[in-house]
Amino acid sequence: MAEPTGAARTGFFPELDDLARDAAVMAGWLAAAEAAVAEAAGRDPSERVRVVLAALGRVASVEIDPHWRTRIDPGDLRAAVLAACQEAGRRRLETWAAELGRSDGRPGTSAPGRTPDAGPRPVEVASGPAEESSHESIRRLWGLLQEATDRLDDVVRDAAARSRDVLTGRDPGGHVTASLTGGGELTDLTLDETWAAAAGAREIGAALTAAITDGYAAVDRRAREATSQWPFPDLERLSGSPAALLATLGLRNEREG
Template identity: 30%
Template sequence: MDDLNRELARFHRYAEHMRTLVGEAQSKAPPRSEGTDSAEVVHVVLGPDGIPASIRVAMDWRQRTSPQNLRSAVIEACEAAMAERLGAWTRSLQQDGWQDRMDRVQAGLDGKSAPEPETGGLPPAFRRDPNRPPPRPVDQIAEDMIRAFDTLDDREARSADMATGIVTGSGTSGRLTVTVNPTGLESVTAEESWLAGRSGDTLTAAFENALAAAKADLKRAAQDPAPGSRTAMKDLFDETLALLNDASRLSE
């Protein structure tokens, strides 16, 4: 068990360092980035999360492109904005020495690593609440684990898009839609016959409405906690760790 405890402690330290580094990387994300397509028909502004904050269509767009090509112009502008975003983000992380710290953590050479536990047992983060009853036998915990994972699989099958964070929003007319995920634009769809008769301002407003609807759904998806499932999984995880820390129970 001493070897297992040391490995758990090492894993815990690694996870804490990785959590810190990920938080630092996220804090360095550019608050805004912009891009246009090659014909300068569409101008896109990305927010700090990489999702379009605005998609603006030029007033004279019909003189520069066709309804058939407008969607690809939006994608091209988003890709240009994303390239600017990633470039600025990378430069910021390089200046901050983030990659060096990541390399040290991965190599296990970070000077700020937590020391090895001086006593036996699990690290504090993995210790079971002493007020809880002792863990049940292994077979009972395993059965509940399988049932819990099956429940999560069923929920994902019923709502695959919400599970992956991919949502779609449409303009008030329903003729134009945008699909986004938590990190950016997925796709754009629109009826070409409807596009042909619309001004740049009308299309800009349609994109604004579609983005607002998609972001609202994305926010709801992120806030869907499924509290019962998550609490049950956490309890099972805690119980499993407590069982692993009691060698005599593993032989039951």
Template identity: 35%
Template structure:
């Protein structure tokens, strides 16, 4: 690896970190809740697009029947997600400013804000890392360390290749699966795909006829939480986590430990 290419890599990494910081800031942007066309249902989603609160107006029965309420909940969720996406896009554009390549200062509380302090605390030297990478490529590193580093790197690459095949073979079945979440007493049922896409909301008709509007909202939110748990346990994320790709991802999530295992950090 030439030092010129290393400088390019450093610049690319810095620009990537700037983009990630902008994305983190944008993800925290507030979005207004979603509402269905009748105005009977309001839904609030969190920064990950998960339903966290549902409100049903007291006079909803004057506007909708039971089936209409199910449709209204789905519509309000979709509206909330669109609003969330719009808020993210606007905040990201504002954070980036007129020059997308310009680095922004790490916001308070951002994981990248204390990167330098953490690196200094544990003895991580970015310049030293660059030098060690050069030594691996040029053969200047002691042979046993160079072999260990290249072997570890090869293991990760092979795990990624295996993982891609494993995930690809099971992806369609996982995405096409249906996962169901229920409120505690099964008054409300929420169904989602393995990818987390909402496909339906159903109510126990007998319960719904006498349910208070506030309780309807609480039970719908509870059913959503249960559905998210099912998707997390059996959906795409779990498919990846259980594959060799998940093994590689876990290794790459700890760059300092990875660097030590590759003998890049002494």
């Protein structure tokens, strides 16, 4: 990755501004879609198990009908819960896709606070002593980007390996074990059938919810460990805010004075 020079550098900064604006619009679309799927629910074919999903499509609660045993054998309860989870996930994806479909290509759609037809904000390079320091900042940024490019394959491989890991969660009573991928997808449940045959519906639902929640906690711990080893903290800091990035590069938006 070569550092932009001459004419290439002239067009580089307006592109940053365009990317920041487009990212803001996309963030608005995604926020609207996330709000639309704030809660999604699904049932198993017997209509005796209901699963409610919350943020990130995670299971918020598992509800068992008091008369579930009239339609489901204790040994089949695991499959019923997983079926309800899949149905809730399907409904969530359908709602998400429908919301994005309404946003995509809609004339005038924009992120909050942006004038729909406003053109790109021109970016000026500061003159005088700041210009020299901005050139140094540009070289530093490109150095970080080169490092990121060189190490990205390793990061992707590590992330893929973590996503294949199987993590487990258990309820406090030890009656239910939930298995999840490193990415947080619920893949299996193990229930004590003798306990399930005698326990109340609310107790079973609470134990299932607790085991899955404990599994999510294991996923989050693994994610925090990976984040703490993220090899590009400087790049992450610069990319977190377009305004901060422009300031680091010694630039300013003309409209901001």
